[in-house]
Amino acid sequence: MSSEILKTKNLVKSFGGLRAVDRVSMDVQERTLTILIGPNGSGKTTLINLITGVYKPDQGRIMFDGRDITGLPPHEIFRLGVARTFQIPQPFRKLTVLENLLVCCNNPGEGFISALRRRAWTRFEEEAIERAFKLLKLLNLDHLWDQESWKLSGGQMKLLEIGRALMSDARLLVMDEPVAGVNPTLAHEIFRSLIRLRDELGITIFMVEHRLDIALQYTDEAYVMASGKIISRGRPEEVVMDPQVIEAYLGG
Ligand SMILES: Nc1ncnc2c1ncn2[C@@H]1O[C@H](COP(=O)(O)OP(=O)(O)OP(=O)(O)O)[C@@H](O)[C@H]1O
Ligand SMILES: [Mg+2]
Structure with missing residues (x-):
């Protein structure tokens, strides 16, 4: 059985009057590829920035590997085993x-x-x-x-970026839209690499990704955010059928 490696409890982050992340409680199970989806502006990148220490939450807690990492600076969180890739690789x-x-x-x-x-x-x-x-x-x-x-090609640069992030012995890899702008063949290749990293090194992957057509078949668990809140969670093929999710996308 797997256990949770990352957990947030009632996380809140506001920008002025806007609650970009609004009492988000979630957990990511170890050795899974877990995906976070949601309409534009729903708070996905902000949530990732909270988890990796780029922003400090206004309220709530973040636990990584049984340890409270709330409010730690990014380099400390990285040192504890949370790596991150960025949308534009910079080798x-x-x-x-x-x-x-x-x-x-x-x-x-x-x-x-x-x-x-x-x-x-x-x-x-x-x-x-x-x-x-x-x-x-x-x-x-x-x-x-x-x-x-x-x-290197654009896709190979993305793979290299993943490798660079994992040289630190990270146990959790956090990614914001890793296959945005990548052609489908390469995008599948990147997902297959991530699955190999999960299966052979035991790495957990938590990613934001819009390209569900590609990501779904590799995804163990999906979370859906809308207007700063988690509105659905479960097997990816189930959450995309959830009426609340459909409404959030159509209404958003
Ligand atoms: N640094 C910031 N200052 C002010 N407002 C911000 C800041 N970062 C994000 N926001 C706002 O918070 C909300 C959530 O933004 P966020 O970038 O987290 O959404 P997202 O789900 O990642 O969207 P997308 O799918 O477009 O990447 C948006 O309304 C955005 O304008
Ligand atoms: Mg974003």
Whole structure:
């Protein structure tokens, strides 16, 4: 049986008079791909910003892995094992794919890249390289390890961004619309990579995604937000049939 890795209780975040997140209580089960959907402006990105520490909630609590992380700054939350990808990948273009992962390691120390180029590395560096290759393999990027990143396709850059986020030993990966603007073939490839990461590394994925046509078949559980509130939760094929959800989309 799985257990919850992330839990929020009555989270509230207002901007001026607008309650962007309005008493949101939810939980994400470990080793699942959990998706958050909802009409534009329903508060999805704000909720993700609360979970990753970008915003502090006005009210409510956030628990990660049994620990209260409410109000912690983003780097602390990251250090505890919550990684995040952004909509626009920003790799170091001149570095290779492998180097891009290695510079993301906790405390790589000075000269990590030059050590790599000299092929004289320490145990710590060896472990990082091992982890990097494991991730690259799961992401189907291992054959590109020595390519300079600027040569990658848009979809490969997104995969690299996921790899970079996971070099930290993160247990929860939070993503905001990871396949926005990606063609369907690549979008499926990205989802299949995420499923491999879930199954082989035990990583939990919590994502906002509009492209239900693509995401649904990979999704373990779905939450739906409208006007700052969670209005439905369950198996993805069930929530999309929920009359309240249909109304929120049509009315929104
Ligand atoms: N920093 C901010 N300052 C003021 N208002 C904000 C801020 N961030 C979000 N909002 C408002 O809060 C509401 C929720 O926004 P949010 O970006 O969380 O929605 P969303 O569900 O991610 O929408 P989308 O699907 O368009 O990405 C919107 O009305 C938005 O205008
Ligand atoms: Mg958003």
